[in-house]
């Protein structure tokens with residue numbers, strides 16, 4: 001199996017798992033996985049497709065600028081520039097973006113603060129935060145319709161090889177060293193958001 005085929009399979013399996021959680025409502029969401037470093041090339045979901053379905057046209061190979069490596073009648077995700085920013089600034093290998101009700105409500109509740117912090121919650125260990133007083137701080141940025149503008153705002157929060165950024169009333173983008181890590185971070189974030197919303201209901 002070539003690297004391209006194995007990365008395709010890895011991303012397709014992640015897509016199926018996220019679909020099983022119903023995290024691709026209304027064609028939302030996009031996923032990417034790095035295939036090569038020199039030249040930088042990565043697979044990204046085709047724009048506007050139903051990501052709950054598995055088809056041979058699900059992913060497109062793009063370069064560091066997000067342009068197609070081979071001609072296609074499909075377009076790369078409208079949000080490819082966010083994935084480009086991650087691979088430009090880090091050595092991470094996979095980036096995932098989903099819209100969920102929980103991440104949208106949290107982004108609205110905490111958007112004016114520009115971040116949401118979690119401390120003393122076991123699942124922040126997914127981010128490598130193991131000390132008693134460690135804080136997981138997830139930035140929340142405004143949602144700009146102009147994607148290059150959104151990508152610029154997003155870029156300033158890409159500070160490490162793994163991370164997460166909430167886009168207000170839009171969704172979350174996470175990245176990690178490979179598909180396993182990126183999915184782990186995404187699941188941890190969604191757990192923490194649901195936990196926080198549950199706390200709001202009883203307080």
Ligand SMILES: CSCCC(=O)C(=O)COP(=O)(O)O
Nearest residue numbers: 026028029030047048077078
């Ligand atoms: C209908 S969802 C609006 C676009 C979006 O935010 C998204 O995540 C999906 O866009 P894509 O071009 O990647 O399909």
Ligand SMILES: [Zn+2]
Nearest residue numbers: 028029079171
């Ligand atoms: Zn989106």
